[in-house]
Amino acid sequence: MDLVESHQEELRFARGRVVRALLIAGVAIAIAVPFSGQPAWIVRGTLIAITAIGVLGQNLLIGHTGQISFGQAGFLAIGAYTFAHVQMLPWPLALLVAGLAAAVAGVLVGFPSLRLKGPYLAIATLGFGIAVYQLLANASWLSGGRTGVAVQRPPMEWLYWQDVLLLAIFALATVNLISSYAGRAFMAVRDSEIAAEAVGVNLTRTKLLAFAVSSFYTGVHGALFAQFLGHLEPELFNLGEVLTLFVAITVGGLASIEGSIFGAAFVVLAPAVFGAARWAVPVLFGGSIIVVLVFEPGGLAGGLRKARVALEQWPFR
Amino acid sequence: MADLPRPLLTVEGLSLAFGGIRALRGVGFSLAEGETLAVIGPNGSGKTSLFNCISGAYTPGAGSITFQGKSLLGLSPDRVARRGIARTFQNLRLFLGLPVIDNLLLGRHLHFRKNLAAAFFRLRGEEIRHREKCEELIEFLDLEPYRNVRVADCAYGVQKRVELARALALEPRLLLLDEPASGLTGEEKEEVAYWLHEMRGRFGLTLLFVEHDLRFASRLAPRMIALDRGEKIAEGTPAEVQRQPAVARAYLGDAA
Ligand SMILES: Nc1ncnc2c1ncn2[C@@H]1O[C@H](COP(=O)(O)OP(=O)(O)OP(=O)(O)O)[C@@H](O)[C@H]1O
Numbered sequence: 001m002d003l004v005e006s007h008q009e010e011l012r013f014a015r016g017r018v019v020r021a022l023l024i025a026g027v028a029i030a031i032a033v034p035f036s037g038q039p040a041w042i043v044r045g046t047l048i049a050i051t052a053i054g055v056l057g058q059n060l061l062i063g064h065t066g067q068i069s070f071g072q073a074g075f076l077a078i079g080a081y082t083f084a085h086v087q088m089l090p091w092p093l094a095l096l097v098a099g100l101a102a103a104v105a106g107v108l109v110g111f112p113s114l115r116l117k118g119p120y121l122a123i124a125t126l127g128f129g130i131a132v133y134q135l136l137a138n139a140s141w142l143s144g145g146r147t148g149v150a151v152q153r154p155p156m157e158w159l160y161w162q163d164v165l166l167l168a169i170f171a172l173a174t175v176n177l178i179s180s181y182a183g184r185a186f187m188a189v190r191d192s193e194i195a196a197e198a199v200g201v202n203l204t205r206t207k208l209l210a211f212a213v214s215s216f217y218t219g220v221h222g223a224l225f226a227q228f229l230g231h232l233e234p235e236l237f238n239l240g241e242v243l244t245l246f247v248a249i250t251v252g253g254l255a256s257i258e259g260s261i262f263g264a265a266f267v268v269l270a271p272a273v274f275g276a277a278r279w280a281v282p283v284l285f286g287g288s289i290i291v292v293l294v295f296e297p298g299g300l301a302g303g304l305r306k307a308r309v310a311l312e313q314w315p316f317r
Numbered sequence: 318m319a320d321l322p323r324p325l326l327t328v329e330g331l332s333l334a335f336g337g338i339r340a341l342r343g344v345g346f347s348l349a350e351g352e353t354l355a356v357i358g359p360n361g362s363g364k365t366s367l368f369n370c371i372s373g374a375y376t377p378g379a380g381s382i383t384f385q386g387k388s389l390l391g392l393s394p395d396r397v398a399r400r401g402i403a404r405t406f407q408n409l410r411l412f413l414g415l416p417v418i419d420n421l422l423l424g425r426h427l428h429f430r431k432n433l434a435a436a437f438f439r440l441r442g443e444e445i446r447h448r449e450k451c452e453e454l455i456e457f458l459d460l461e462p463y464r465n466v467r468v469a470d471c472a473y474g475v476q477k478r479v480e481l482a483r484a485l486a487l488e489p490r491l492l493l494l495d496e497p498a499s500g501l502t503g504e505e506k507e508e509v510a511y512w513l514h515e516m517r518g519r520f521g522l523t524l525l526f527v528e529h530d531l532r533f534a535s536r537l538a539p540r541m542i543a544l545d546r547g548e549k550i551a552e553g554t555p556a557e558v559q560r561q562p563a564v565a566r567a568y569l570g571d572a573a
């Protein structure tokens with residue numbers, strides 16, 4: 001009958017043919033970009049890689065664990081400013097400290113999630129993001145006042161490779177995490193808290209872990225963003241950033257790794273198309289959320305999945 | 318007393334109220350290791366409430382629940398599960414977005430050695446061990462064709478089986494089943510009765526189940542208790558319980 005021959009085989013990385021094709025295409029594009037000789041594309045590629053790390057993290061929280069949070073700007077700012085203040089440390093260490101600082105904040109912000117659900121949690125986390133922004137805007141010893149904080153910035157091409165490599169590491173870690181007991185517990189909490197508890201999943205620990213891990217990712221996103229810009233000011237971390245990450249998750253696809261990367265590419269590339277008409281970007285973002293939710297709630301990744309199934313069954317059905 | 322088997326579960330004087338509704342009023346019974354006990358009673362008589370108190374979902378206003386000599390009162394549902402009690406739900410509570418195999422693996426959650434570093438680095442020895450356990454259940458409950466199907470896409474009868482398999486995956490000492498046969502066709506009911514009978518022998522389970530269908534209950538349980546409006550109105554063999562005038566009245570009252 002339909003027996004599993006080997007559990008090892010079932011658990012292998014990138015088993016599907018389409019997944020493998022996507023993976024190869026991704027690597028090919030990543031390698032081709034620097035050889036294009038177009039500085040603008042190197043900058044965009046770097047920004048996509050940085051953003052994708054944050055989107056992966058927030059997708060773990062929102063898509064996999066089902067905790068709708070709007071605190072992204074806060075975690076981003078904590079990661080960025082922590083990195084700026086510890087940049088004398090060796091780079092990997094500074095990055096780690098930035099991620100951990102955001103993770104600690106994530107656990108603190110996660111506590112309301114033990115009590116609040118849905119829109120109530122979203123509002124509470126939004127409050128956190130606003131509080132961080134206000135703190136930065138008013139504490140010049142933290143944010144460097146009007147002059148801001150300078151961050152050392154390596155050459156662009158170097159940044160590109162560094163950030164693409166980091167994205168690969170984070171994406172791989174995420175694939176591993178969500179196929180482990182911990183990732184399954186995340187999704188169990190999303191699908192039914194009552195059933196999750198009945199099989200022995202500790203809700204408190206699971207939700208706080210999801211907040212910690214996702215904020216770590218977003219903290220690293222913030223740190224890399226700081227390094228990319230070379231300069232920080234509080235204005236960077238306002239509600240616009242929350243919208244951007246949220247759009248990336250919805251358009252890319254909830255609870256999807258490739259979706260997180262598609263979504264990051266969308267929010268980085270779409271504004272480039274509009275060029276001078278910057279006012280049109282939020283309109284496009286808001287509109288795209290509506291379009292996706294109405295026509296393809298699975299986002300780009302969901303659409304791709306459907307196309308793949310249709311392709312496999314073609315010409316039958 | 319010495320020759321009686323030690324009770325696995327003892328419930329005494331259990332009371333629970335929702336505002337003015339008294340869902341349970343001084344319910345008590347005990348269950349020996351390896352025994353099967355059915356709980357019957359008309360709609361709203363407190364059967365599910367009793368299960369929710371035992372599994373930690375509700376906190377009773379009064380009374381005691383003792384499992385393996387220790388009180389369960391005040392424990393959260395996940396701690397109760399850890400003590401060795403698994404349950405199913407009257408209105409199925411599954412992880413609908415996940416495939417059948419992942420639902421069963423979640424049933425193994427409390428047996429996993431938790432190691433976050435191993436999770437990030439894909440060290441999967443632990444995972445394979447548990448998958449093997451799940452395969453046994455998949456085979457036992459004829460779930461092979463659905464292994465990788467999202468539970469949301471499975472038929473009701475299959476979902477019901479998945480929930481049973483998930484509960485068995487916990488390897489519980491005590492299994493609570495809330496209406497294991499409700500909503501099933503006659504044929505499916507037969508299958509469930511067979512599986513319950515089989516698994517008692519195979520897994521050495523102690524079984525407490527709620528059932529509306531008196532015939533179904535009598536076939537599996539040598540002993541039953543009947544609830545009506547939160548009170549225990551009868552206890553004994555199926556024949557004894559059904560002879561009680563209070564039981565006949567409760568069921569007729571339900572029908573009227
Ligand atoms: N969470 C709740 N809030 C308010 N009232 C409740 C709640 N749960 C149960 N009740 C009430 O407690 C009483 C007992 O309900 P319970 O669900 O235990 O009955 P039951 O015997 O399982 O019924 P059924 O056969 O319909 O499943 C009912 O009157 C019900 O309305």
Ligand SMILES: [Mg+2]
Nearest residue numbers: 364365366407
């Ligand atoms: Mg009930």
